[in-house]
Amino acid sequence: MNSQPYSSTEQVIAGTYDSWCFYTETIEVQSMSPFAFFNAGKGYTGQRMFWQNRESTFTFVGLGHAHVITSHAEDRFESIKQDWQSLCRQIVNEEPAVQPVLFGGFSFDPENEKKSVWRDFSPAYFAVPTFQLTVQEDQAFVSIHLITQETNAFETFEQLRKERDELVHVAQVSEPAKPEGILVTNRTELEKDIYMQSIQQVTEAIRAGEADKVVIARQLKLDFEQEVDHADVLQQVGAQQQGSFLFGLEAGSQLFFGATPERLVKVTDNQALSTCLAGSIPRGRTAAEDTALGNELMNDDKNRSEHAYVVNMISSVFRKHCSSAVIPNMPELMKIRDIQHLYTPVEGELKEEATLFDLVQELHPTPALGGEPRTKAMQLIRKHEPADRGYYAAPLGWIDAEGNGEFAVAIRSALLDGQSAYLYAGGGIVADSTPELEYAETWVKFRPMLRALGGQLRDES
Numbered sequence: 001m002n003s004q005p006y007s008s009t010e011q012v013i014a015g016t017y018d019s020w021c022f023y024t025e026t027i028e029v030q031s032m033s034p035f036a037f038f039n040a041g042k043g044y045t046g047q048r049m050f051w052q053n054r055e056s057t058f059t060f061v062g063l064g065h066a067h068v069i070t071s072h073a074e075d076r077f078e079s080i081k082q083d084w085q086s087l088c089r090q091i092v093n094e095e096p097a098v099q100p101v102l103f104g105g106f107s108f109d110p111e112n113e114k115k116s117v118w119r120d121f122s123p124a125y126f127a128v129p130t131f132q133l134t135v136q137e138d139q140a141f142v143s144i145h146l147i148t149q150e151t152n153a154f155e156t157f158e159q160l161r162k163e164r165d166e167l168v169h170v171a172q173v174s175e176p177a178k179p180e181g182i183l184v185t186n187r188t189e190l191e192k193d194i195y196m197q198s199i200q201q202v203t204e205a206i207r208a209g210e211a212d213k214v215v216i217a218r219q220l221k222l223d224f225e226q227e228v229d230h231a232d233v234l235q236q237v238g239a240q241q242q243g244s245f246l247f248g249l250e251a252g253s254q255l256f257f258g259a260t261p262e263r264l265v266k267v268t269d270n271q272a273l274s275t276c277l278a279g280s281i282p283r284g285r286t287a288a289e290d291t292a293l294g295n296e297l298m299n300d301d302k303n304r305s306e307h308a309y310v311v312n313m314i315s316s317v318f319r320k321h322c323s324s325a326v327i328p329n330m331p332e333l334m335k336i337r338d339i340q341h342l343y344t345p346v347e348g349e350l351k352e353e354a355t356l357f358d359l360v361q362e363l364h365p366t367p368a369l370g371g372e373p374r375t376k377a378m379q380l381i382r383k384h385e386p387a388d389r390g391y392y393a394a395p396l397g398w399i400d401a402e403g404n405g406e407f408a409v410a411i412r413s414a415l416l417d418g419q420s421a422y423l424y425a426g427g428g429i430v431a432d433s434t435p436e437l438e439y440a441e442t443w444v445k446f447r448p449m450l451r452a453l454g455g456q457l458r459d460e461s
Helices: 034-040 076-088 154-173 192-207 230-240 287-298 301-321 356-363 374-384 435-453
Strands: 021-029 048-052 058-071 101-106 124-136 139-148 184-190 213-224 245-251 254-260 263-268 271-282 322-326 332-335 339-350 395-400 405-409 413-417 420-429
Touching (some): 034 058, 034 124, 034 230, 048 230, 058 076, 058 101, 076 356, 124 154, 139 154, 192 213, 192 420, 192 435, 213 301, 213 374, 213 435, 230 245, 230 254, 230 435, 245 395, 254 435, 263 356, 271 287, 271 301, 271 356, 271 435, 301 322, 301 339, 301 356, 356 405, 413 435, 420 435
Antiparallel strands (some): 021 139, 048 058, 048 245, 058 124, 101 124, 101 395, 184 213, 245 254, 263 405, 271 339, 395 405, 413 420
C-alpha cells in the first residue's frame, strides 16, 4: 500500500513539472470521524497528516504521499512556493468545490547546528496526500490525487478508487476505539542546568543592549512502556484541547503533533488574517480567580511590552503585503484550557502579487517565538538555547491550489518517536526576567502535551 510511484521530488528541479500530470477526483461521502479516517490509513503510517482549525469548521486528513516537496535551500519558502505553483498548473479535471491541499511545515531555524532528534524532518517538508478527507461544516469529501509522469494512468487511478472506497468503508463502520491509557515510565528534564544558565546569560545580554527580547525554550523527554499509537494521541489531544488548532504530521517513524492556540496567518480569497499572541498567565481555579488573573495580565507591563513587539512586527508585514490593514488598538484575552494569552487580530487585503507563502516567510519567527530585533535574537538563541527546536514554534499548515490556506505557530506541541516523546516550551526573556520565574512558566506551557501523553504535573494527582 505504501509504494507510491512518485513519493519524492528530490530529483525534480524547481519549475520542471511540464511533463507531469496532476489528476484529482473528489466524491462527497456521509460524515465520518476524521480520527477514524486517519486510523483507517494505518497502512500509510509515516505518510499521514491531520489538521483541524481552531473553530472546528474545517478538518483535513491526508493519507499517503502522492508527492513530496522538500527543501534544504536558504530560500526554502520561495522554493516550496514555486514548486507548488508549478505543480498546480498541471492539475487535470480540477474539482471546483474541493481543492487539492499541500500540507507540511518549516523548521524553526535551519542554521541551528545543535544535536537534533528531528532525524526525519527536513528544513521544509510538504506533501500532497494520495487520499484527502476534507470536512467543512456539515459536508465531507474524499479526494484522490495522482501526480505522475505516466502517459496512461487509468489503471493506477482505478486501483486508487478501489482503495478509497475501502478506506471510507472502514472509517464509517469502525469508529476508533477509546484511546488506551499511555503509561509513562520516565520523565527527564533535558539539560535543565544549561537552560537555567541560558536565561541568566540572555538576560545579561539584553541588559547590555544586545537585544530587547529573546525567547528561550527547553525540552522535556517522556519515555513510555510501549510505542504510542499516533491516532490515539491525536484523538486524545482533540478531546482535551478544544478551541485550538489540532495538527499532526508524520515523517518516517516520527509524529509531530500539537494543539496550538496561535494562528500565524490565514488567507481566504485574498483576505489575510493573523493573530498576535504574546503574554501569558495561568487559568484560575475559580471564575473569580480566573478574572483576576486575566486583569493582572492585561495590566502587566512586561507582558504588554512583549505583546506590543509582536503587534508592531506583524502590522509592518501586513502593511507591506496588503493594500489595507485593520489593527485594533488594544489586545483582548484568549482563554484556553490551561492558559490565557493577550491576543490582537490583524486583518488585511492582499496585494495582487502577494501570496500566503510570502506572508509566512516574513512573519516567521514572530517576536513571540524568536525575539526582537529578529537577527540578534536568533543569534542569541543559537548560542544559548540548549537544543535544536526542530519544528517547535515554526510555521505548520496547508495551502490549496487556489492559494487559500492557513498556517499556525506550532507551540503546545511534541515530537513522538517510538517509545519516547520530546516536549518543548519557552518564554520571552527581557531585562527583568529571572530563571526561576521563566522555568515555572514553562511548566504551564508543558501542561497540554503532558496531559495528552499521560505525564502528570507535580501539582496534579
